[in-house]
Amino acid sequence: MDFAFDNSFHADMEGFFAPGEAVQPLEPKLLAFNQALADRLGLTVADVEDEKLASIFSGHELPAGADPLAFAYAGHQFGHFSSQLGDGRALLIGEMLAPDGARFDLQLKGAGPTAFSRNGDGKAAIGPVLREYLVSEAMAAMGVRTTRSLAAVATGDRVQRERSHPGAVLTRVASSHIRVGTFQFFAAHFGADHVIQLSDYTVRRHFPELVETANPHLALLDRVIGLQCELVARWMGVGFIHGVMNTDNVAVSGETLDYGPCAFMDRFAVNTVFSSIDANGRYAYGRQPQITHWNMARYAEAMLPAIHAVNPADVDAAKALVDAIPARFRAIWLDEMRTKLGLGRPHKDDEQLIDSLFGELEQHAVDFTSFFRALAQLLRGEGDMLESLLPDAEAMAPWIADWWSQLEREAIAPLERADAMDAVNPFYIPRNHLVEAALVAAEAGDMAPWTKLLEVVQNPFVERAEWGAFAQPAPIDAAPYKTFCGT
Numbered sequence: 001m002d003f004a005f006d007n008s009f010h011a012d013m014e015g016f017f018a019p020g021e022a023v024q025p026l027e028p029k030l031l032a033f034n035q036a037l038a039d040r041l042g043l044t045v046a047d048v049e050d051e052k053l054a055s056i057f058s059g060h061e062l063p064a065g066a067d068p069l070a071f072a073y074a075g076h077q078f079g080h081f082s083s084q085l086g087d088g089r090a091l092l093i094g095e096m097l098a099p100d101g102a103r104f105d106l107q108l109k110g111a112g113p114t115a116f117s118r119n120g121d122g123k124a125a126i127g128p129v130l131r132e133y134l135v136s137e138a139m140a141a142m143g144v145r146t147t148r149s150l151a152a153v154a155t156g157d158r159v160q161r162e163r164s165h166p167g168a169v170l171t172r173v174a175s176s177h178i179r180v181g182t183f184q185f186f187a188a189h190f191g192a193d194h195v196i197q198l199s200d201y202t203v204r205r206h207f208p209e210l211v212e213t214a215n216p217h218l219a220l221l222d223r224v225i226g227l228q229c230e231l232v233a234r235w236m237g238v239g240f241i242h243g244v245m246n247t248d249n250v251a252v253s254g255e256t257l258d259y260g261p262c263a264f265m266d267r268f269a270v271n272t273v274f275s276s277i278d279a280n281g282r283y284a285y286g287r288q289p290q291i292t293h294w295n296m297a298r299y300a301e302a303m304l305p306a307i308h309a310v311n312p313a314d315v316d317a318a319k320a321l322v323d324a325i326p327a328r329f330r331a332i333w334l335d336e337m338r339t340k341l342g343l344g345r346p347h348k349d350d351e352q353l354i355d356s357l358f359g360e361l362e363q364h365a366v367d368f369t370s371f372f373r374a375l376a377q378l379l380r381g382e383g384d385m386l387e388s389l390l391p392d393a394e395a396m397a398p399w400i401a402d403w404w405s406q407l408e409r410e411a412i413a414p415l416e417r418a419d420a421m422d423a424v425n426p427f428y429i430p431r432n433h434l435v436e437a438a439l440v441a442a443e444a445g446d447m448a449p450w451t452k453l454l455e456v457v458q459n460p461f462v463e464r465a466e467w468g469a470f471a472q473p474a475p476i477d478a479a480p481y482k483t484f485c486g487t
Contacts, residue, residue, distance in 0.1 A: 001043060001044065001045060001048050001052075001056075001063065001219075002043075002044070002388075003043070003063045003064070003065055003094065003096055003106070004041075004042060004063035004096050004097045004098075005063075005064075005066065005067075005096060005097075006095055006096075006097050006103070007067040007092040007094045007095050007096060007144075008021060008063070008070055008095060008103070008201075008205065009069070009070060009092070009095065009176075009201070010094075010230070010310040011065040012198070012199060012201060013065075013198070013258040015194075016071070016072060016074065016119060016186070016194075016197075016198065017069040017071050017072060017092075017318045018066065018069065018070050018086070018115035018116065018181075019069055019070075020068045020069055020070045020087075020091045020114045020115065021068055021091075021112075021197040022058075022059025022062070022068065022091055022108060022110065022111035022112050023059065023112030023122070023123075024059075024060060024165070025059065025060055025153075025156055025157060025169070026057045026155060026156035026157045027154075027155070027428075028054040028055055028058035028153050028154065028155055028156065028169075029050075029054055029154045029155025030050040030051075030053050030054040030057070030135060030151065030152075030153055030154075030441075031090055031126075031130070031153060031168065031447060032130075032149075032153050032283050032447075032450075033045075033050075033053055033057075033149065033150070033151050033449070034050045034137070034149060034150050034468035035171060036199065037079060037148050037149075037150050038126045038150065040098060040099075041096055041098050041104060041150075041173070042096075042098050042099040042340035043096075051337075053151065053153075054153045054482050055150035055170045057108070057150070057153050057169065057170045058111070058153040058155055058323055059091065059093075059108050059111035059169060062093055062422050063093075063094075065094060065251040066093040066094045067093075067094055068091050068092065068094075069091070069092050069359075070086060070087035070088075070090065070091060070092070070094050070114035070115060071086060071092065071177055071179075071182060072086045072088075072089045072116065072181040072182070072185050072186075073085055073086055073087075073136060073176075073179050073181035073184070073248050074181050074184040074185035074247075074248065075179070075180070075181035075183045075186055075195060075246050075247045075248025075249075076182060076184075076247045076248075076295075076298055076339075077246045077248070078246065078277075078278075078282055078359070079372050080284065081184075082248075083185070083188050084116070084185065084187070084189075085116065085185075085248050086114070086115070086116025086118040086185075087111070087114055087116055087177075087465065088114060088116045088118055088122060088124065089106065089109060089110055089111075089112075089113070089114070089120060089121075089122040089124060090107050090108065090109045090110075090111075090114070090118065090172075090177075090441045091108045091111050091112075091114060092105055092106070092107045092177060093106050093107065093108060093277040093486045095141075102175075103175065103176075103205065103471055104173050104174065104175060104176050104208055105148070105171045105172075105173065105174045105175070106171060106172075106173060107171070107173075107177060108169055108170070108171055108172075108176065109124055109129070109132075109169065109170040109171075109172055110122070110123050110124025110129060110167065110168060110169040110170060111123075111126075111169050111291050112153075113230070114191075114228075116181055119401075121159070121160075123157065123159045124159065124167065124168055124169065125159045125161060125166065125167060125168065126154060126165060126166045126167070126168040126172065126294055126439075126441045126442060127165065127324075127443060128238075128260070129152050129168040129189070129361065130152060130168070130290065130438075130439055130442050130450055131259060131262075131435065131439060131456075132149060132153050132170055132172070132259040133149035133170060134430055134435065134450065134453065134457065135259045135430050136148055136172075136256070136259055137149055137454065137457070137458055138429065138430050138458065138460065139238075139240070141457060141458045141460050142238055142241070142426050142429075143234075143252050143254060143424075144231070144234045144235065144238065144256060145227075145230075145231055145253075145255045145434060146253075146255050146256040147172050147173065147174040147182070147255050147256065147257055148172070148173040148174070148463055149170060149171070149172060149173070150171040150172070150173050151170070151171040152168055152169070152170055152171075152355070153168060153169045153171075154166060154167070154168050155167040155169060155223055157247065160402065162359060164445060165443065169470065170210050170375065172368075174251065174255055175206065175253045175255060176202075176205060176206065176252075176253055176256070176271065176365050177204055177250065177251070177257075178198070178252050178253070178266070179182040179247070179248055179249070179250055179251055179252065179254065179257065180247040180248070180250040180295060180298065180299045180302070181246075181248030181249075181250070181324050182197075182198065182252075183195060183198060183299060183302040183303060184247060184298065184299075184302045186198055187301070187302040187303075187305060188302075191305060192306060192308075192309055193304035193349050195303065195305050195306045196217070196306045198306070199216070199217045199220055199306045201215070202220060202252060203219075205214050205221050206221065206252070206253055207255070207345070210223065211403035213342075214310075214311070215310040215311055216310075217303055217305060217306035217307045217309075217310060217406075218307050218310070218311075218314045218317055218318060218321075220252075221299065221300055221303050221318055221321060222253070222321055224252045224254070224296070224299060225296050225321055225322075225325060225328070227252075227253070227254025227329070228255065228292050228296060229292060229328050230254065230332055230436040231254050231255075231256065232288050232289060232292045232329070232338045233289065233329065233333045233335075233385075234336065235256070236285065236288060236333070237290075237335075237336045237337070237340055237358055237459075238369070238426060238429065239264050239266070239268075239285075239369055239429065240262065241262065241263055241264070241265065241272060241274060241275075241283070241285045241288070241347070242256070242262050242283060243261035243262045243263065243273075243274060243275040243278065243283055243290070243483060244258070244260050244261055244262075244275060244277075244278070244283060245283050245288065245291045245292075245295065245309060247295050247298050247299070247337075250295050250299075250464050252299075255285075260275075261275035261277065261278070261483035261484055262483065263275065263432050263481060263483050264429045264430060264431065264432065265285060265369075266367055266368070266369075266431065266432070266473035266474055267365040267366065267367055267368070267473060268358065268361035268362050268365070268366055268367075268371075268440065269285075269361060269365075269366045270282060270284070270285060270286035270358060271285070271286060271287075271364050272285045272309070273285075273286045274432070274481055274483045275482075275483055275484075276481060276482045276483065276484050277310065282375075289326070289329050289333070292325070293325045293326060293329070294312070295321075296322060296325055297322050297325075300318050300319070300321065303318065304318060315344055322444070326458075334346075334350075334351060334354060337354045337357075337375070338350065338354070339424055340372050340421070340424060340425055341353075341357075341372070341375065341403065341406075341412070341421075342376070342379070342407060342412075342417045342418070342421045343356070343376070343406060343407070343413055344410045345410070347406055347409055349402075350406055352403055353399075353403060353406055356399060357404075358401060360396050360460040364390055364391055364395045365391075365395065365398050366389050366396075367389055368424060368467070369427075369429050369471075370385070370471065371386075371389060371424075372421065372425035373421075373422065373425055373427055373463075374388075374389055375416070375421065376402070376417075376419075376421040376422050376425070377412040377415055377418070378400075379415070379417055379418040379421075380415060380418050381406075386400075411475070421462060422456060424461075425455065425461075425478060426459055426461055427460060427461035427462070427463045427472050428456050428459070428460045428467065428471055429463060430453065430455065430457050431470065431472070431473065431474065432474060432483075433474040433478060433481070434449075434453055434470065435453070435474075436481070437449060438452075451464035453470070
C-alpha cells in the first residue's frame with residue numbers, strides 16, 4: 001500500500017507543531033473502511049487483509065513516509081479564549097497526494113496522548129468515532145463540505161469517561177487541519193512573523209490563485225469568510241446543528257470539522273439545541289449565522305498583524321469585510337432557500353416568503369427534512385405526504401398559496417421543478433434516534449444497525465420503499481435528545 005506522502009507542513013512549518021507517536025492498541029480490529037474514499041486517495045487495498053488495515057489505521061504500525069505530529073492551536077470556547085489547546089487526541093500521520101494531485105491530511109483520532117493532551121488520555125470511545133464516521137459521510141453525500149472518514153478501528157482497550165467504553169480510533173481525511181484557532185495561537189504567542197508564515201503557507205496550499213494579489217493575507221481573510229458563510233448556510237439548509245462552533249473547530253478550508261455534540265433537527269424549532277454543554281443556547285440552530293460572524297471577527301483579529309505588514313491601510317478593508325458578513329451570509333442563505341423551494345431565480349417578495357416559512361414550520365411542529373420533499377410531491381399532484389406532516393390540511397394553506405404564486409412566475413414544468421428539488425433536498429438524514437440506537441448496538445458488539453444506517457445516509461436523495469423507517473422522525477413523545485462532546 002503506497003500512501004504517496006508529501007508532508008509539507010512537517011517540512012515547512014517547524015515550530016508550528018509537536019512531534020508525536022501513537023500508543024500501541026491492545027487488539028486492533030477493523031470496524032469500517034471507506035473503499036470509495038480510499039479509491040479517491042489512490043490507496044490500493046484490494047489485496048490487503050483487514051488485520052493489516054486495522055494495524056495501520058489504529059496507529060499500531062505507521063506506513064512508510066509518515067511524519068506524525070500534533071497541531072498547536074488556541075481557541076475561543078463558548079466565547080472564552082483558551083490560549084493553548086492543540087491536538088490532544090489526534091495525530092496527523094502525513095499528507096497524501098491523490099492521483100489528481102489533490103493534497104489530503106490523514107489524521108488518527110484517539111491514538112493516544114500528545115504534547116497538548118492537558119492530562120487527558122488522548123484516546124477515543126467507540127461511540128464518538130462511529131458518530132463522526134457516520135455523520136461526516138452523510139454530509140459528504142449531501143454535498144456539504146466536510147472532513148471525511150477513511151477507517152474506524154476498535155482498539156481492544158477500554159476508555160474511561162462517565163463509564164467504561166470500548167476504545168476506537170478514527171482515521172480522518174481533510175484538505176488540511178489548519179483552523180482559525182491555529183492562527184489565534186501564533187498571533188497570541190509569537191506575533192506577526194509567525195502569522196505571516198502561517199498565512200503564506202495556507203494560501204500556497206489552499207488558494208494559490210491568491211498568491212499574486214496585492215495583499216494575500218487580506219484576500220485569504222475574504223476567502224475564508226466566504227467559505228464559512230457558504231458552509232453554515234448549507235448546514236442550516238439540511239437542518240444540521242454543529243453544537244460546538246468554537247474557533248478551534250473552524251477549518252479555514254471551509255470544511256465541517258469535529259463532529260462532537262452535533263445533530264439534525266426533526267421537527268423545526270429555531271432555538272433547537274442538542275448539546276448537553278450548551279446550556280445557554282449559544283450554538284442553537286438559529287444562532288449559527290451570528291456565531292459565524294463572531295468567529296470570523298476573531299479570525300480577522302488574528303490576521304491583522306499580517307494584513308498590516310503588507311499595507312496598514314488594508315486594516316480598514318479587513319474591518320469592512322467583517323462588517324459585511326451579515327449581509328453576505330443573508331444573500332447566500334436566500335439562494336440556498338430558493339434552491340430548496342424550487343425557485344429558479346430571485347423574485348419580488350421571495351425574501352418574505354422564505355422568512356415567513358420558518359414561523360409556519362415552528363408553529364405547526366413540521367418535520368424539517370420531510371417538508372421540502374413533500375413540496376416536491378405536491379408539484380407532482382400528490383398531497384398526502386404534506387398533509388401527514390401538518391396538524392390539519394389547511395394549516396399552511398396561505399403560505400402554500402404564496403409559494404405556488406411565486407413558482408408561477410417562472411416557465412418551469414412542475415415535474416422538472418420537483419425533480420430539481422429532490423436533487424438538493426435529502427430524503428434521508430442521520431435521524432438522531434436512529435444514530436443513537438446504532439451506536440448503542442455497536443458498543444454492545446452489533447455493527448449491523450450502524451452499517452445499514454451508513455448505507456442509507458450515503459444515498460440521501462432517492463427514496464426507497466424498503467427504507468421507509470429511516471425517513472421517520474423520532475416519536476412525538478420521545479424524550480428530548482441530548483448529545484455529548486465525546487472527549
